[in-house]
Amino acid sequence: MSKIRVAVIGCGAIAQRRHIIEYQTNEHVELVAFVDPVLERAEQCAAPFGAKAYADYTVMLKEIKPDAVSVCTPNATHAIISIAAAEAGAHVLVEKPMASTDKEAAQMIEAAKKNGVMLMVGHNQRFMPPHVKAKEILKSGVLGKVLSFRTSFGHPGPEGWSVDGKESWFFRKEEAIMGAMGDLGVHKSDLIRWLLDDEVADVAGFIGTVSKQDTDVDDSANCILRMKSGAIGSLVASWTYYKGEDNSTVLWCENGVMKIGTDPEDQVIVELRNGNVERYKVGAIATNTVQVTSGVIDEFVHCIVTNTPPSISGEEGRKSLNVILAAFESQATGKMISLN
């Protein structure tokens, strides 16, 4: 089989640290083009692959006609670029949050459908071994029904992650649209929907800029969720955990509690009412491999190769996005927001 010709649009941190590396090690892929408004950045990425570099993605799409693209641009342009790529006949892997509004998300889904290409959203938390193990345990039924939960994602902010540091687009509202909620919160809304195999019914949230200077995007959010199943819980996203970083989820269930990411040794811990305790060390992979391999790119390529619809579809990404958007609406209106 001939290789899948892939173009990467947006050459910042997530492209450099995840997409490019993972495409590179996938035997089915040929990296053919890189796009970034800062052309030099695109060129640097392209050089090792003998690929072409572009400042304008429309030109690239026309000239290269890639089989597939990764959209790694600032949030504001996820939709427009994804739609253009779909229109150009390319399968689309778009970073999270997939879009800035529900309408955009709907249009992206529609464009992919119309053009017969796949649309997948980069919600990599679903592939992390602790989350895979947690879901497996929940499905086994040993814990019974989930009654309440807490899921949070906090770190000191994108200053240390973005290739542009404090000058990152993450802090410019017109490009980022959202701050910590778009960066981290949507990871957790997607995770909790997937883990519980449940949908969010109602959301309320306090979202603000409590610490960062010279930006008007949110750096801290505390939300509460009511699931369709009746379970209630909290979702926290923060760029102001200057110490005490946290990517954890705790689920209190009928028969005990499951703790994910609360212990440095054992990533999943199940404590049952009958006194039994189960501890799972599933981070060895996470540290050695998934650090490099998020699982997202391989899944995307696998879907293309096998012509299988991706499990993290546009519809899935849209639902996870809508939880976050509802939280913003709650903050803006002072009301709890119901999702359909």
Add this chain to the structure above:
Amino acid sequence: MSKIRVAVIGCGAIAQRRHIIEYQTNEHVELVAFVDPVLERAEQCAAPFGAKAYADYTVMLKEIKPDAVSVCTPNATHAIISIAAAEAGAHVLVEKPMASTDKEAAQMIEAAKKNGVMLMVGHNQRFMPPHVKAKEILKSGVLGKVLSFRTSFGHPGPEGWSVDGKESWFFRKEEAIMGAMGDLGVHKSDLIRWLLDDEVADVAGFIGTVSKQDTDVDDSANCILRMKSGAIGSLVASWTYYKGEDNSTVLWCENGVMKIGTDPEDQVIVELRNGNVERYKVGAIATNTVQVTSGVIDEFVHCIVTNTPPSISGEEGRKSLNVILAAFESQATGKMISLN
């Protein structure tokens, strides 16, 4: 100085396990009367002290004219009894939540004021050594401003605590008015106000009965708080933590994080951005002594003896109560509620 003649009204678990024991070991106190609608229960409590037992507190107040009373009845009667006691000239220590409505709380404060007696609310969390240490550290300034927080209190429910087990008044709404929120949530609203030396500005909450059968009081609540200082956080109260019990508070601050009650060895842990870590084991006292001595009764007696207004005054109790009531209002109206 002659001893303070104290009557205990309501002879259930909290009276038996805290109030009576702590009055008994306080040299300034003479226990003179016990009241419980189940007269036998009052008699059993009274016997060791040669005190009198009553089924009706109004009769007791008239006959005994106590110097002070502890009000340990179900929540619904806190106000009416406290007011009657104040009218009878007795200082009042009332269990939390001090009342069922803000109006009741206001009347209690007014009654105490009018009759020149003290009114104190049993918010014992303020006296727990880890909380005392935490406040001391916050005041030192080493952590800087609090940016966000999480405070939670969860256990498997009052079935195992109440002297009546599953038949406890805790599960009867007309007497309890509130469930986990009245039992546990109000502890945490009081704690967070006191720890941060700050007031709650806005509240939203999802409160429900997600697990308990045959009751219509709440067993699970997830709330979000915005403080006047701008800090935002979450407050959780639950009777459905069947495993993974939790009475913890985590504060993310400008200079690091403080974790209270998250580690079985060290009750307060401070991790600073500069890499320093401070660990405080202050539970030895908590386990040996405070388990028995909450600190509340000694403080109440001390205030009477020295004629000092209690730090956990009716006003304080009222503010902490109003946070909880606002959460209920939020649940009922689907709106975020602002407090004045």
Add this chain to the structure above:
Amino acid sequence: MSKIRVAVIGCGAIAQRRHIIEYQTNEHVELVAFVDPVLERAEQCAAPFGAKAYADYTVMLKEIKPDAVSVCTPNATHAIISIAAAEAGAHVLVEKPMASTDKEAAQMIEAAKKNGVMLMVGHNQRFMPPHVKAKEILKSGVLGKVLSFRTSFGHPGPEGWSVDGKESWFFRKEEAIMGAMGDLGVHKSDLIRWLLDDEVADVAGFIGTVSKQDTDVDDSANCILRMKSGAIGSLVASWTYYKGEDNSTVLWCENGVMKIGTDPEDQVIVELRNGNVERYKVGAIATNTVQVTSGVIDEFVHCIVTNTPPSISGEEGRKSLNVILAAFESQATGKMISLN
């Protein structure tokens, strides 16, 4: 339903510490008779239950006509008493090893069948939570095929367990027939058959009396087993582990290793080739409850009540016994012994 009338035959340690206690807490059972050649011992056991005491089980069977019996006598008499009980119409729970020879075992099975009563053997290792968990994991397939194993059971000998200490029948060959192999080895042959869902094909063993004085029963045995599946492993039984007691089983499999009983904290540990580690603490129950409740008596009673054939049937006990007998034959003949 009327209660099952049970007689206990043999009133030594195993009767006192397991059978009587467990029958006593089973609501379906009435203990009606106790038999021991030392009549006083039978009387002491009988007294709390207002039961009758006998020195001769034949008299008891005739007079009492029990619904069921536990046979807790020295090994040599397991068969004759079990057969007599079956002939008297009683269901039989016999301690392990069920008999001294294969012929006896066959006669016991035949007697039970002929008289329409149940015959169950007291192989309690199958009910221990770590073993239940281990079997569940093996069945899940995560470890793949078992390739080799080691199972051992060693302690300092029955001197400290038997009610007669150093004078115990355990050391008298005419009554015990076997030493450590009958006491401990047959537990492990039964366990390995059940855990692996496999049968022993070939056995060799070195069995001797390497430390105990004044006895000619075996105190130490090292055997090797080849299973029908091709897996090979070792089985050790010892009364001379004066320190370093051990009741452990390790299974090396295609995908990793499972360690049972090797760690004081986590009774089952699974280490997979992919780096994942799973640790199960399932001993809380083992320590609090199973210490008292082996599970054997409840299962026996349950089978009678529901008229279900016991899973640890005479046939099962016979196969486990034959592994041990083959090891003795190997020791005696210098040959490896094949089992059918």
Add this chain to the structure above:
Amino acid sequence: MSKIRVAVIGCGAIAQRRHIIEYQTNEHVELVAFVDPVLERAEQCAAPFGAKAYADYTVMLKEIKPDAVSVCTPNATHAIISIAAAEAGAHVLVEKPMASTDKEAAQMIEAAKKNGVMLMVGHNQRFMPPHVKAKEILKSGVLGKVLSFRTSFGHPGPEGWSVDGKESWFFRKEEAIMGAMGDLGVHKSDLIRWLLDDEVADVAGFIGTVSKQDTDVDDSANCILRMKSGAIGSLVASWTYYKGEDNSTVLWCENGVMKIGTDPEDQVIVELRNGNVERYKVGAIATNTVQVTSGVIDEFVHCIVTNTPPSISGEEGRKSLNVILAAFESQATGKMISLN
């Protein structure tokens, strides 16, 4: 004194990782020749030393007339090459197992004797600090007589060790003669003889190929040993411990137990019946030095320099070999095999 002129015959993994490195750091040695049927391999080894490379050891022996040789070839040629070297007047250090048959071993001993050269076998386990410490403790008498034991050596197989990976001679029976038993089992038969200062009286073993594909050498062996002293124990060699690698020995003695290699921190642990526990961390050396320096080469050179007969003589190697050969005979004949 002039340097000892050494030739290495066979340039695979054991030569590269142990012999050459250790000769190189020994001040008394000059590496003068390297032999390997793959001449390039010999040349690569020879280059750094300005030594000569040969494909044929007979030519080398004639041309170079080395003072000493290391025989690091596949098992099948240990004897013929060692004898040729001895005839050529060279001292011989031969890897374990020293030969394929007892007859070969006898001839090697005879050849060395006749030609007045030393014959030493590379049983490096005797030099490992934990084993040295264990022997010292056994000799002190604190543990009393050894009653039973377990010694095992298992890893995932030579695929990851041999320079030829899955194509290694280890898997070709005509060259390897034995699989895991020759690779690992003979280490443990030598160790147990040396540690206990005792000889094996009887052996039985189940030896098979339970997991490896495309080979007919053994990958798994479970043996039982009876020592002349009466102690009985088990010896396991395996190439199918895909996880749970193990090079441990446990000795149950009259006064307690000694555990060697069972704990990652403390390589030797003694637990006494009187409650005392002694823990020895003697692995620091093992990791830093012995990883590189097995001790074998230094001992061999020391023997030559001081004209001292090597402690691990041909006779010793022969006895350790015969234990393994007896196990194979047991497997083949279905009988226990007595050693003289």
Add this chain to the structure above:
Amino acid sequence: MSKIRVAVIGCGAIAQRRHIIEYQTNEHVELVAFVDPVLERAEQCAAPFGAKAYADYTVMLKEIKPDAVSVCTPNATHAIISIAAAEAGAHVLVEKPMASTDKEAAQMIEAAKKNGVMLMVGHNQRFMPPHVKAKEILKSGVLGKVLSFRTSFGHPGPEGWSVDGKESWFFRKEEAIMGAMGDLGVHKSDLIRWLLDDEVADVAGFIGTVSKQDTDVDDSANCILRMKSGAIGSLVASWTYYKGEDNSTVLWCENGVMKIGTDPEDQVIVELRNGNVERYKVGAIATNTVQVTSGVIDEFVHCIVTNTPPSISGEEGRKSLNVILAAFESQATGKMISLN
């Protein structure tokens, strides 16, 4: 053999908690008399044994003519009572410090010699398992020569130990003569002499009353010692270690360090320059048995029964005493004191 008739003179804490209990469990002993100026105390001790009680030891010695006595009185009377007992023909076990002056010690030794009785001093540190193990290791030579050391004994003072609490004779100088130095320091001077098999050459000390009120005995002492071998070290005795109690000894030697009593788990730890570490848990006995059995009484009785001179003889006790006396002289004169 008839039993040794023993009298205990002085019925305070050390008599009650060690001497009486240990005599009682020694099969060779009959407790025949108890002496205490507080006659009731003597009577209470005597009652369980049907022994006689005296207020005056001279009367007791005349009337009872005991075979042996324990002298458990305040330090000031050790000499006079021991001499009287020896004159009365009784073997003498005297508590430490054996006397208040060197002259007294000499007279005691002389009296014992003249009357043909044994004189033993209660230096129980020599029998503690960690010290026994430490001496064994030092003697093995593995550590080489001791170069320097630190030995200390500190606790919060005898208030919590003495049967008279704060009113104890320990605080009255005319009876105690010395404070912490007599109570604890002499233990360490004896220990270091015995452990190192060496004698103290020079001593200097700062000794004072730094914390205790209403007493003029020393509560804190820091001394430095130069041994005849050249090793130098420090000796600390303190009654003001209100937290951080300590009975430890650290020896820095040519080949490494030995730490005794510095770790709660392992009482003796040897760390060698070559990286090896040896850890000895020898406290199990210390906790279970020696807590009750110091070893001193059994040794004393054993010496009498076997007519063997005690290893902790009067001469030994005298030398250990003289180290302490020299420290006091140093404090008084501002000079270093040489011992012969």
Add this chain to the structure above:
Amino acid sequence: MSKIRVAVIGCGAIAQRRHIIEYQTNEHVELVAFVDPVLERAEQCAAPFGAKAYADYTVMLKEIKPDAVSVCTPNATHAIISIAAAEAGAHVLVEKPMASTDKEAAQMIEAAKKNGVMLMVGHNQRFMPPHVKAKEILKSGVLGKVLSFRTSFGHPGPEGWSVDGKESWFFRKEEAIMGAMGDLGVHKSDLIRWLLDDEVADVAGFIGTVSKQDTDVDDSANCILRMKSGAIGSLVASWTYYKGEDNSTVLWCENGVMKIGTDPEDQVIVELRNGNVERYKVGAIATNTVQVTSGVIDEFVHCIVTNTPPSISGEEGRKSLNVILAAFESQATGKMISLN
């Protein structure tokens, strides 16, 4: 502001590993000259800075006229060089011990005063985070008065530290004047004075050469100190801690104990009489930064820049020196020495 022109006199280990590195990273400093009698060493240090190299400091002072100098020469020349530098108008940072005699120290102070330059002594222990934290805790009063203490500093000797190894000037008495006491002891006399905010009243010491060969400087010292406040304690300096290295200080106080440097995890531990324990991990900085940055150079530069007298002044250095000199005098005279 123009940069401070600094010359480093003496280019051995302390200059290379601390002074030069720390000057280099201080933005206010320009390194202009390096002096060492081994001119090549000075040249190597000077090269990276384009600085000048000298063998003679008098020449350098005249030619360069530095603003400030670091005196990193052997102890014997600290005074003469410091005085010359001061006379040349340079601020002086001199390594500890600042001088060899009190007279020298006085002259250095006088010279600095006369020439209006600063004189600072390199007592870096005061800047180590654990010591800073310890002093902060002592000042808070929580521990009450210090009653007794132990402070020690021991390692295997300067062989492994000095750039000249065993040939180091540290072992030549005419240059070093003192051995372990000058290298380590003066650190601890300075630390204890500073930590306790107290002065030493009396000193006694045993100082000797117990292990090093071919040198007559001291390698081991045990001293006792009496502070003006009455606290007594010990001070140990050793070059013969071949294992068990130690830089620890323990303070026993009225309300508990503070342990500094006794635990590898937590550098400061406070254990209070009320059972509370506080653990401080303040070594992260110590390891990452202070390893490189002692704090001394930055402080020296800061004092010059801000024209602030240094806290570790010549007077401070002189007092700390005099404690050590008194210990030597004690050793020499056999008397305790009082300091004024």
